[in-house]
Amino acid sequence: MKQAPWMTEDHVAYGDTVRQFLSRELTASMERWTTQGYVEGDFWRKAGDVGILGASIPECYGGGGLDRTFDAVAFLEYSRTGDTGWGLGVHNIAAHYILGYGTEDQKKRWLPGLVSGQRIGAIAITEPGSGSDMKSISTRARKQGDTYRISGSKIFITNGQTANLLCVVTKTDPGAGSRGISIIVVDTEEVDDGFRRGRKLKKLGMQRQDTSELFFDELSVPAENLLGGVEDRDSTN
Ligand SMILES: Cc1cc2nc3c(=O)[nH]c(=O)nc-3n(C[C@H](O)[C@H](O)[C@H](O)COP(=O)(O)OP(=O)(O)OC[C@H]3O[C@@H](n4cnc5c(N)ncnc54)[C@H](O)[C@@H]3O)c2cc1C
Incomplete structure (x- = not known):
């Protein structure tokens, strides 16, 4: 691999591991993925086994304990394959939403699965009537006792057919502008027919x-699936 100036021997060794995995597993799968229109869970789990999904997640949550430059190396190698189907980017964003804003309990519950590939992450922001302007979303979450009731629809969601852990952006307080928006994590293996x-x-x-x-x-x-545990969170804290 051509070495960027910031890369250490560890980055190069990690890149070699990622490249070998992708040339062995991804290249052989691309034709099948084109036909079926999605990347199957088995591939995610194999990527998790090799350490591609959680390089920058701390070891206490099952990750590699490295920094985000190692994710950049994985992306560099992935981009060389020419594939655009594998939703690795949004999976990593979901993991880092949870790492950055989740409570300790939420990190322990969800990160190990995202690192191993047992869980496939998605971020659900865009709606039929709302794109760049996230403040204009309509999906509503109403608190009722110890649950939230979510109603609305999302569109253009990467990993939408395969993800089993969704970071759903909702309005919890429609009168509060951008401060009335919260992420609720939906575990699709625990949901009802709503x-x-x-x-x-x-x-x-x-x-x-x-x-x-x-x-x-x-x-x-x-x-308890409200990311961070509180609705109105000061992002500077
Ligand atoms: C392949 C694919 C995968 C996607 N995956 C996801 C996903 O995983 N999760 C998710 O939530 N969404 C996803 N999206 C949606 C994507 O994030 C939205 O398309 C994006 O946010 C833009 O929204 P929009 O398409 O409604 O465009 P609009 O917001 O309507 O914007 C249209 C155009 O107007 C410009 N524009 C908008 N507002 C302004 C402004 N104030 N000033 C100047 N120019 C402006 C924009 O730059 C753009 O050129 C995906 C989309 C695609 C195509």
Whole structure:
């Protein structure tokens, strides 16, 4: 691998490991992914075994305990394959939302699975009526006792057919502008029929990626899944 000036021997060794894994497992899968339109869970678990999914997650949560420059190396190697189907980027964003803003209990609950590939992450922000301007989302989460009831719909969600841990951006206090927005983590293996995956969207490119619609109809989620544990969190803290 051509070495960037900031790379140490450890980065180069990690890049070699990632490249070998991708040339062995990903290149051989691309044609199948194009036909089926998604990346299957087995591939995620193999990537987790090699240490690609959690290099920058602390060891106490199952990760590699390295810094984000190692994720950059993994991306560099991934970009060389020419694939655009594997939603590694949003998976890593979901993991780092949880690492950065989750409570200790939430980090212990969700990060090890995201690192091992048992859990596939997604971030659900975009809606049919809301894109760049996140403040204009309509998906609503109402607190009822020890649960939230989520209603609304999302669109263009990477890993939408395969993800089992969704960071869903919701309005918990519609009158509070940007401060009334919260992320609620939805474990799709624990949900009732208030959650539904919609169409895998037809796109001009990125045929291997399951960019999808998601629907929430009074979905009941434990209140303890509110990321960070409080609705109005000062982001400077
Ligand atoms: C393949 C794919 C995967 C995606 N994956 C995800 C995902 O995993 N999760 C998710 O939540 N979303 C996802 N998205 C959605 C993506 O994040 C949105 O498309 C993006 O946020 C832009 O929203 P929009 O398409 O509604 O465009 P708009 O917000 O309507 O913007 C349209 C155009 O107007 C410009 N514009 C917008 N506001 C302003 C402004 N104030 N001033 C000047 N120009 C402006 C924009 O730059 C853009 O060029 C995905 C989209 C694609 C295509």
